[in-house]
Amino acid sequence: MHPTIHTVTQRITERSRATRQDYLGRMNELSARSPHRSSLSCGNLAHGFAACNQSDKNTLKLMNKANVAMVSAYNDMLSAHQPYATFPDIIREAAHGMGSVAQFAGGTPAMCDGVTQGQPGMELSLFSRDTIAMSTAIALSHNMFDATLLLGICDKIVPGLLIGALSFGYLPTILIPAGPMPSGLPNKEKQRIRQLYAEGKIGKDELLEAESKSYHSPGTCTFYGTANSNQLLVEVMGLHLPGAAFVHPNTPLRDQLTRTATEQVIRISRPHNGELGLGDMVDEKSIVNALVALLVTGGSTNHTLHWVAIARAAGIIIDWNDYAELSTVVPSMTRIYPNGEEDVNAFHDAGGTPFLIRELLEGGYLHNDVETVVGHGLERYTLMPELEGEKLVWQPAREKSLYPDVLSNAAEAFAPDGGLKVLDGNLGRGVIKVSAVAREHHRIEAPAVVFNDQNELKTAFDAGELNMDCIVVVRFQGPRSNGMPELHKLTPYLGVLQDRGFKVGLVTDGRMSGASGKVPAAIHVYPEAFEGGALARVQNGDLICLDADKGVLSIILDEAEFTAREPAKPDLSAYHKGYGRELFGWMRRVVSTPEEGASVFGDQPPG
Incomplete structure (x- = not known):
C-alpha cells in the first residue's frame, strides 16, 4: 500500500471513529430484527403482498425466502434511465428462479442536467440528490425486504440512491447500471461546433444537428462527466458486478448482468445466510478507493460534494484535504473527454475498469482487503464479463491497454498526480x-x-x-x-x-x-x-x-x-419562485457547506 494512501485512510478512520461506530451500532440493531416481515402484523403483511400472485404470496409468508426491493430512477426523460423500463421483469424472473420474490418498492425522481443546463430547473438539480435519498428511504420503509437493487446512473441519482440506502445499510445492496449509448459525434467536433455557435458563426439548426448526433440513443451520455464517474467509482467500491459499468443497454450481455446481479443479491441476503449489508461494504477503505478512482481518471468535480455526503451517510467524515493529498500521489491514467478526445466506450474497449483496478492494486493505490458484493477482496474486480453462448463468464482483464492514449498503465501514466x-x-x-x-x-x-x-x-x-x-x-x-x-x-x-x-x-x-x-x-x-x-x-x-x-x-x-x-x-x-423552486426554500436555508457535502441532512451524518 502506498504510504500516502495508508496515511490518509488512517486519518479518515481516526476522524470518523465516533460517527462510524454510532452508524454501525444502529445498523447492527436493525439487522438483529430481520427478516422484518416476521415483525409485521397480519394486516401489515397482507397489505404488503396484496397485489402479488398467489405463488409470491406463499413465498413471502416464509421468513427463509428473500424479498428483493427494486428502487428505480426510471423515466423516459433521461436517455440513461429509459432502458430501466424493462429491468423489473428481468429481475422478477431471476428472483423467481432463485425461489425468491422481487417487488418494485418505489421510484425516485431523476432529472436530466443536460436538459436543464442554463435553465431555471437546474437550480433544483443539487437538491434532487437529497430528495432522491429521502424517496429511497420511503421506498424501503415498509420493512418487507431482505435485499435491495438500486437502478440508477446519472449525476445526483446514484449519490441519492446510496445515501438513502445507507439508512438501511444492514440490507445487502447492488447497484445495477444500464450502460452508455454507442459513440456519436466525436467530442472534439461537438466542442468545436458549440464554440462556433457561441461566436455567432453558425445558427441553432446546425447546433441542434450536432447535439442530436452526440446524444442520439438510449444510454448514458458518453463523455466522462458525473454520470460515468458515478459508474466507475461505484464499481471500484465493489457495489456493481465486476466490469458491469460500461456495457451497452439493450444487449444480451447487459440483460444477463442484470439477471446475475439479482441472483447475487439474493445469495448474500440473510435468508441465504449472508451477514453483510451495504453499510459494511461502504467503509473507510472503500471510500478511499472511490476517491483514488476519481483522481486517477480525472473524474467529475461534483464528487467533491457527493462522495462527502455518501461517506457521511455511513458515518465517515472526509474533507477536501483528503482529496488533495491523495491527488499528489495518484497518477493520471486516463484521457477520456473532456480530459482527452475519446469517450467511455473507448475506455471500456481499451481494458476498462478491470484493467484500471488491476494496475492500481499492483501499484498499491487501492485497498484490496475490502468487502464487495461478490465477496472479500477487490481483486475480484480485475475481471471482465462476457457471454459464452447464454452463460455469463468473467475473463481476466487485458494484459495491455488496447488504446494506450486513452488508458495507460500505472508505470506510464499521463501525469504523476490526479489533477x-x-x-x-x-x-x-x-x-x-x-x-x-x-x-x-x-x-x-x-x-x-x-x-x-x-x-x-x-x-x-x-x-x-x-x-x-x-x-x-x-x-x-x-x-x-x-x-x-x-x-x-x-x-x-x-x-x-x-x-x-x-x-x-x-x-x-x-x-x-x-x-x-x-x-x-x-x-x-x-x-x-x-x-x-x-x-x-x-x-x-x-x-x-x-x-x-x-x-x-x-x-x-x-x-x-x-x-x-x-x-x-x-x-x-x-x-426562488417558479419552476417548483418555491418548494425548496427550506433546503436553501439549511444546506451545509460544499466541503460538508452541500447536504440538507446537517453538518453531521444523519441520525
Whole structure:
C-alpha cells in the first residue's frame, strides 16, 4: 500500500471513529430484527403482498425466502434511465428462479442536467440528490425486504440512491447500471461546433444537428462527466458486478448482468445466510478507493460534494484535504473527454475498469482487503464479463491497454498526480480540476469581471466586453443562494476567449459540472456570496490571483480596504419562485457547506 494512501485512510478512520461506530451500532440493531416481515402484523403483511400472485404470496409468508426491493430512477426523460423500463421483469424472473420474490418498492425522481443546463430547473438539480435519498428511504420503509437493487446512473441519482440506502445499510445492496449509448459525434467536433455557435458563426439548426448526433440513443451520455464517474467509482467500491459499468443497454450481455446481479443479491441476503449489508461494504477503505478512482481518471468535480455526503451517510467524515493529498500521489491514467478526445466506450474497449483496478492494486493505490458484493477482496474486480453462448463468464482483464492514449498503465501514466487541487485564500476555499488544463494556464493573475447571474456573461461576451485577460467571477450561485446550479453553459464562451489568446479563468461559488475542461475554474468557493463571503465584495477591475500550483485564490488588494467594503446584496427573489423552486426554500436555508457535502441532512451524518 502506498504510504500516502495508508496515511490518509488512517486519518479518515481516526476522524470518523465516533460517527462510524454510532452508524454501525444502529445498523447492527436493525439487522438483529430481520427478516422484518416476521415483525409485521397480519394486516401489515397482507397489505404488503396484496397485489402479488398467489405463488409470491406463499413465498413471502416464509421468513427463509428473500424479498428483493427494486428502487428505480426510471423515466423516459433521461436517455440513461429509459432502458430501466424493462429491468423489473428481468429481475422478477431471476428472483423467481432463485425461489425468491422481487417487488418494485418505489421510484425516485431523476432529472436530466443536460436538459436543464442554463435553465431555471437546474437550480433544483443539487437538491434532487437529497430528495432522491429521502424517496429511497420511503421506498424501503415498509420493512418487507431482505435485499435491495438500486437502478440508477446519472449525476445526483446514484449519490441519492446510496445515501438513502445507507439508512438501511444492514440490507445487502447492488447497484445495477444500464450502460452508455454507442459513440456519436466525436467530442472534439461537438466542442468545436458549440464554440462556433457561441461566436455567432453558425445558427441553432446546425447546433441542434450536432447535439442530436452526440446524444442520439438510449444510454448514458458518453463523455466522462458525473454520470460515468458515478459508474466507475461505484464499481471500484465493489457495489456493481465486476466490469458491469460500461456495457451497452439493450444487449444480451447487459440483460444477463442484470439477471446475475439479482441472483447475487439474493445469495448474500440473510435468508441465504449472508451477514453483510451495504453499510459494511461502504467503509473507510472503500471510500478511499472511490476517491483514488476519481483522481486517477480525472473524474467529475461534483464528487467533491457527493462522495462527502455518501461517506457521511455511513458515518465517515472526509474533507477536501483528503482529496488533495491523495491527488499528489495518484497518477493520471486516463484521457477520456473532456480530459482527452475519446469517450467511455473507448475506455471500456481499451481494458476498462478491470484493467484500471488491476494496475492500481499492483501499484498499491487501492485497498484490496475490502468487502464487495461478490465477496472479500477487490481483486475480484480485475475481471471482465462476457457471454459464452447464454452463460455469463468473467475473463481476466487485458494484459495491455488496447488504446494506450486513452488508458495507460500505472508505470506510464499521463501525469504523476490526479489533477485536483484545493484553493485557499482571502476569497475563500474551493477546488479546481486541472487534469484538462494546459500547464501554462495553471496560474492566472488578471482583473475581475463580476456577474451576479450566469446569463449576464453571454451579454458581455456578445458586446465584446470580455476580449481581454480576465478572471470571470460568477457569484450568488452557491447552495444557499439558488441551489448551486452547474454553470456548464459558460464553457463555450470562456473557451473561445482562451482560444483567442486571452488569459481567462473562472471563480464561482457555483458548480462547473463533470464536463469541466480546458479553462481553469475555481469552483464550490465558500463562504458563498449569499452568506457574506468574500466574493460578495469583489468589484470589476480587482486583481485576482488564481494559482492552482500553489493552491491560492486571492484578491491582490489591501486587506483592510477589502474587508471594509460593503458586500453586494442583489435581489435574488426571482430565483426562488417558479419552476417548483418555491418548494425548496427550506433546503436553501439549511444546506451545509460544499466541503460538508452541500447536504440538507446537517453538518453531521444523519441520525
